[in-house]
Amino acid sequence: MSDSVKSVRHSEVEVNGVRLHLAEQGEGPLVLLLHGFPESWYSWRHQFGPLAEAGYRVVAPDQRGYARSAQPAAVDAYTLLHLVGDVTALIGALGAESAVLVGHDWGAPVAWTTAALRPDLVRGVAGLSVPPLPVGGPPPLDTLRESFGEGFYQVYFQEPGRADAELAADVRSSLRRILSGRQPDGVPRPWVIPAGGTLLDTIPEPERLPDWLTEEALDAFVADYAGHGERAFTGGLNWYRNLNRNAELLAPFTGLTVEVPALYVAGEQDLVHAMLPPGALPYLLGRLPRLRDHVRLPETGHWTQQERPAEVNAALLDFLAHLDG
Structure with a gap:
């Protein structure tokens, strides 16, 4: 384990009735x-x-339901409003008046949405991989089914217990496959499970x-x-x-933009880009007037x-430096 990770402090905090594990290093904003x-x-x-060396207090929670944090039983306890609520409560629990948010993958929609709904608490926001998707709008699962079929992974995930059991059967193998997964030719393609297949067949x-x-x-x-x-995932x-x-x-917030300073970072071989309609990215980045x-990042995938x-560190440090003058 690297010296940097060894010096990370671990603690727990309860926000909105959910226990979250925190990893923390540094002092400052x-x-x-x-x-x-x-x-x-x-x-x-x-x-x-x-x-941390640049003068920031860096805190990375295991978000609700993940890893060392608590896992509420109800499916509907994981809406974006719950997740935004966790972030806003966490800022207060840490004794801060505001924070810069950096989110990757699902963490990016949480960061973008928090910044849009609570700009009073967010000094700046950076999204990695996932751009600022529209808030509100038509049911996204209908669009995903039409675009990619019933085997699209986000549709496949909807059946309670199915993907859960497949992934938890061998946690190490599941993580190794998902984190290593990348098309041999480097061309990102949507993750679609063939009819009659299982999640990891692909x-x-x-x-x-x-x-x-x-x-x-x-x-x-x-x-x-x-x-x-067995509920690992x-x-x-x-x-x-x-x-x-x-x-x-x-x-009620359809059309809302993100009015705080923003940064977007993504790999050119990220599978997320294969899910976006042609020409969608400039439109989505238009939600970021600042x-x-x-x-x-060329030759870079999803992670x-x-x-x-x-x-990524250079981009974040440059972004933070400009926020702080």
Whole structure:
């Protein structure tokens, strides 16, 4: 384990009735790092040291349902409004008046939405991989079915218990496959499960781990998920099971833009881009009237801050420096 990760402090805090595990390093203005699926605080291992050394208090929670944090039983306890509520409560619980939010994968929609709904608490926001998707609008699952079919992974996740059991049967194998998964030709394609197949049929066991993912890192992720047993991935999957509910709950905010300073960073081989209609990205980035930079990372897939830590850290530090003058 690197010295940077060894110096991370661990604690727990209860927000909105849910116990969250926190990893923290440094002192100064608060920066919250919000992970995605299927990850944990450890996905930010390369960011703690550089951001803390630059004078920031860096806190990465395991978000509700994930890793070492508590897992509410009800599916509808994982809406975007619950997740935004966790972030806003966490800022207060940490004794801060505001924070800079950095989100990757599912953490990005949480960061974007928090910034849109509570700009009084957010000094700046950075999204990795996932751009600022529209708030509200039509039920997204209908559109996903029309575009990619019933086998599209976000549709496949909707049946309670199915993906949960497949992924939890061998946590290490599931994480190794998902984190290593990448098209051999580097062309991102949507994750679609063939009829009659299972979730992992489309992601073979890798012959070796990618250069950015060590056995030690895989050990850390597996250990984080071990405490939930057969429900190891259920909390994270429940986020997907609220896609249509999110659109309903956020309908009053349809068309809302993100009015705080913003940064967007994404790999050019990220599968998220394969899910966007042609020409959609410029439209989505238009929701960021104070977008400082759009950083494109060549030969980079979905796991942005783990695959290209030096470039991501440089972009974040530049963004933070301009926020702080």
